[in-house]
Amino acid sequence: QVQLVQSGAEMKKPGASVKVSCKASGYIFVTYGIAWVRQAPGQGPEWMGWISSHTHNTSYAQKIQGRVTMTTDTSTNTAYLELRSLRSDDTAVYYCARDLYDTGILDTWGQGTLVTVSS
Amino acid sequence: EMVMTQSPVTLSVSPGERATLSCRASESVNTNLAWYQQKPGQAPRLLIHSASTRANGVPARFSGSGSGTEFTLTISSLQSEDFAVYYCQHYKNWPALSFGGGTKVEIK
Numbered sequence: 585q586v587q588l589v590q591s592g593a594e595m596k597k598p599g600a601s602v603k604v605s606c607k608a609s610g611y612i613f614v615t616y617g618i619a620w621v622r623q624a625p626g627q628g629p630e631w632m633g634w635i636s637s638h639t640h641n642t643s644y645a646q647k648i649q650g651r652v653t654m655t656t657d658t659s660t661n662t663a664y665l666e667l668r669s670l671r672s673d674d675t676a677v678y679y680c681a682r683d684l685y686d687t688g689i690l691d692t693w694g695q696g697t698l699v700t701v702s703s
Numbered sequence: 704e705m706v707m708t709q710s711p712v713t714l715s716v717s718p719g720e721r722a723t724l725s726c727r728a729s730e731s732v733n734t735n736l737a738w739y740q741q742k743p744g745q746a747p748r749l750l751i752h753s754a755s756t757r758a759n760g761v762p763a764r765f766s767g768s769g770s771g772t773e774f775t776l777t778i779s780s781l782q783s784e785d786f787a788v789y790y791c792q793h794y795k796n797w798p799a800l801s802f803g804g805g806t807k808v809e810i811k
Contacts (some may be wrong), residue, residue, distance in 0.1 A: 619800065628790055628805045629739075629747060634798035643798040679746055688794025689737055691758060693746035 586610040588680050588694035595700045596670050604697045606663040606680030613661040614638040617683040619690055620654060620665045622676040630676075634683060635663065670701045705729055707791055707803035715811040722778040724806045726791035731771045735795040738767055738776045741805075742787045750789075751776065778808070786810055 591605040606618065620632040633644040635654040642654050653666045663680055678697045681690035706729040716722045726736070734754035739747035749758040751767035754774060764779040778785055791803040 617798070619798070621800075621802075629792075629802045631800040631802070645799070681746075683798070684752075686797070687752075688735070688792075688797040688800050689749065689752040690739075690747070690792075690800075691749050691752075693748070696746050 586682065586692045588682065588692055590678075590680060590694040590697045593698040593700070595702070597703055598671055598701055600670050600701075601666060601668040602670060602699050603664055603666045604678050604680075604699070606665070606694050608661045608663070608682070611682075613656075614658055617686045618654075618656065618663040619681045619683050619688075620663075621679045621681060621690070623679070623696075624673070624676040627676075629679075632665070632678075636686070637663070667699075670699075672701050675699065675701045705732070705793060705796065705801050707793060707801055709789075709791055709803035709806050711806060712804070713807045713809060715809050716781050717811045718783060719780050720811075722781055722785075722808055724776040724778075724789055724808070726769075726774040726776070726803050728772045728774075728793055732793040732795040734770050735793055735797075736767075736769070736774050737792045737794065738765075739790045739792065740785075740787045741790065747790060781808070 589607045614637045617636045619634045621629045635642045637656045655664045680694040682692040684691040708727045710725045736754045738751040741747045755767045788805045788807045
């Protein structure tokens, strides 16, 4: 079955970087893009960006532009999210999600990765 | 920037009753709208896309309607497993996406 499995929880200090992985299985990886969405405690989801698994084209939310890099490795069917210069308000659960036919319909989600930023 | 507003923030419903959730967009999104269900400690789950199309495996008691700026998610007869938070999301400006603030459906 289609599945996205993310890396484990991270605890970082302000100013550090974090890299979250998202391994896909059960479908042809390059056929669908991957969106990254985060959710701060008690808040709604927030779109962070999108990457084409085929072309590696990216689109990032303006709020985090300059601090974020999304990549994919088609040899391992894995997507990566790197966020730099972490601040306390980056504390959130980070999700990857499959973008159905590159429409913005997120039909399969990873289990989430909690990133805590604290001194 | 497109803003998605959901109402009510909390909806108290008895099992077996009907629940009606609303989502309003600040400008027209045509039918480029999805609904997700999220339970505590879990990722969101796609319920509805294209405003009214149920995703694979979603029970028929869930239905979506609307177009333009006004949308509704209806749960015809609430089951115990339906108590959760529901989010609407538009994808008119793909790849940029925007979510509403959510409606929590709780047991009355």
